Amino acid sequence: MQDMLVQVEPLIPALRRYARSLVRERAAADDLVQDCLERAVSRWHQRRDGSVRAWLFTILHNLAINQFRQSAARGSHVPIDESNEDDFSVAAAQDQKLMYRDVMNKLAKLPKDQQAVLLLIAVEDLSYADAAKVLDIPVGTVMSRLSRARERLQQELEGPSNGEASNIVSIRSARE
Amino acid sequence: MSHRPITEDDLHGYVDRVLEPERQAEVAAYLNDHPDVAKRVAAFTGQRELLRAAIAPVAEEPLPAALNLSRIIEQRRARQPSFVRWAAAALVLLSIGGIGGWSMHGALQASPGGLAALGQEAAASYSVYAPDRVRPVEVRASDSAELVQWVSERLHRPVKAPDLTMSGYRLMGGRIVASPHGPAAMFMYDDDRGSRIVVLIRAMSSADQNAPMTPQSQGDVGGFAWAEDGLGYSLMGRAAPQSLRPVADEVRRQSRPI
Numbered sequence: 001m002q003d004m005l006v007q008v009e010p011l012i013p014a015l016r017r018y019a020r021s022l023v024r025e026r027a028a029a030d031d032l033v034q035d036c037l038e039r040a041v042s043r044w045h046q047r048r049d050g051s052v053r054a055w056l057f058t059i060l061h062n063l064a065i066n067q068f069r070q071s072a073a074r075g076s077h078v079p080i081d082e083s084n085e086d087d088f089s090v091a092a093a094q095d096q097k098l099m100y101r102d103v104m105n106k107l108a109k110l111p112k113d114q115q116a117v118l119l120l121i122a123v124e125d126l127s128y129a130d131a132a133k134v135l136d137i138p139v140g141t142v143m144s145r146l147s148r149a150r151e152r153l154q155q156e157l158e159g160p161s162n163g164e165a166s167n168i169v170s171i172r173s174a175r176e
Numbered sequence: 177m178s179h180r181p182i183t184e185d186d187l188h189g190y191v192d193r194v195l196e197p198e199r200q201a202e203v204a205a206y207l208n209d210h211p212d213v214a215k216r217v218a219a220f221t222g223q224r225e226l227l228r229a230a231i232a233p234v235a236e237e238p239l240p241a242a243l244n245l246s247r248i249i250e251q252r253r254a255r256q257p258s259f260v261r262w263a264a265a266a267l268v269l270l271s272i273g274g275i276g277g278w279s280m281h282g283a284l285q286a287s288p289g290g291l292a293a294l295g296q297e298a299a300a301s302y303s304v305y306a307p308d309r310v311r312p313v314e315v316r317a318s319d320s321a322e323l324v325q326w327v328s329e330r331l332h333r334p335v336k337a338p339d340l341t342m343s344g345y346r347l348m349g350g351r352i353v354a355s356p357h358g359p360a361a362m363f364m365y366d367d368d369r370g371s372r373i374v375v376l377i378r379a380m381s382s383a384d385q386n387a388p389m390t391p392q393s394q395g396d397v398g399g400f401a402w403a404e405d406g407l408g409y410s411l412m413g414r415a416a417p418q419s420l421r422p423v424a425d426e427v428r429r430q431s432r433p434i
Contacts, residue, residue: 004245004249005245005246005249008245009245012239012243012245013234013235013236013237013239014235016234016235016237016239016243017231017232017234017235020231020234021231021234030240030242030243033243034242034243034248037243037245037248038248038252041245041248041249041252042252045315045319045322046314046315099226099230100229100230101230103223103226103227103230104230104231107227118227119227119231121192122191122192122223122224122227122228123227123228123231127194128194143184143185143188146188147184147188150188150191150220150223153223154216154219154220154223157219157223157226
């Protein structure tokens with residue numbers, strides 16, 4: 001278990017970051033990470049060769065996806081704009097804080113699979129191959145999904161700073 | 177400089193800085209000549225930086241106690257002694273059952289059907305897992321403590337992996353396999369020439385608590401099966417029955433309480 005401690009512990013902040021970005025709410029995100037770590041401890045000897053980082057993100061991602069499916073089935077959903085503003089960027093200055101919150105709210109408008117690919121690659125620095133493993137899709141699909149995610153986020157960022165209308169996206173596509 | 181055309185994937189690779197240095201330079205040169213594409217790539221780079229900056233503070237927060245990994249590992253360990261205590265209690269119960277069972281010896285002889293079914297299950301496990309070159313066992317012998325704990329938990333009684341090194345077989349590992357009678361523990365061994373055998377252990381029905389060792393075969397897979405104190409054992413392989421018999425005797429010897 002000592003090797004596990006050495007290899008897993010430094011990755012916990014990154015796991016929290018990914019969970020928080022996907023589910024937004026602090027307590028729910030940390031619950032997911034805790035669940036992930038418990039599974040990692042009990043399955044440490046069953047993991048295959050390869051990156052421990054990708055293995056942990058796979059466990060976490062699957063837990064998050066299951067939770068989304070369950071809450072979608074229950075019909076419960078926390079609207080993005082009601083999420084606690086302190087869940088992000090506590091340390092940032094006020095104007096930065098607003099900007100950061102804005103980008104996270106815009107990211108949240110993307111489909112979950114696009115959010116995931118963007119977060120894993122652009123924020124967590126997973127290789128395209130590792131991201132493909134975590135998402136259980138071919139690398140080609142990772143690339144096309146990444147491309148769609150970036151285009152879509154760009155549309156959102158070039159839109160009004162906070163969604164007055166949730167269906168503004170379709171109008172924005174004529175931005176040129 | 178090569179003349180490979182710049183692809184959409186190259187542009188993302190450029191944004192994520194994962195290209196080889198030469199390719200990175202080629203994309204940079206391309207962007208220099210194509211300001212419209214360069215604008216898009218700059219936007220992607222910008223959103224990448226923005227996202228990273230927005231999310232970064234989360235990783236700086238102190239970890240809550242619930243995410244203390246040492247504590248999670250300790251909590252898992254703390255659950256294990258209760259299992260050990262439980263296993264000791266089960267051993268006492270088993271030995272009481274054994275004494276009672278012996279006085280009933282003869283009355284509770286296994287039906288041939290019970291052992292034959294066990295032999296078939298062992299032969300099926302052999303046929304499926306022994307030829308597997310990728311993952312014949314789920315838990316390797318190097319993690320035998322974990323393996324033994326796992327199968328003991330699933331079989332609800334202490335089960336050891338027989339040590340067959342004196343018979344020329346090394347433990348490769350094992351797994352839980354399905355049987356019509358519930359979970360069964362499968363241990364796999366191989367010898368110096370790579371020929372494999374499996375030992376299957378599972379609970380027997382109440383009518384088959386004890387049964388003498390009898391030969392079993394299924395196609396070209398053969399071996400032995402017997403039952404003691406409610407547990408059924410079957411050893412199967414492709415080696416000649418006369419060479420497997422002493423190995424089966426050794427498994428039986430080790431399974432008996434001292």
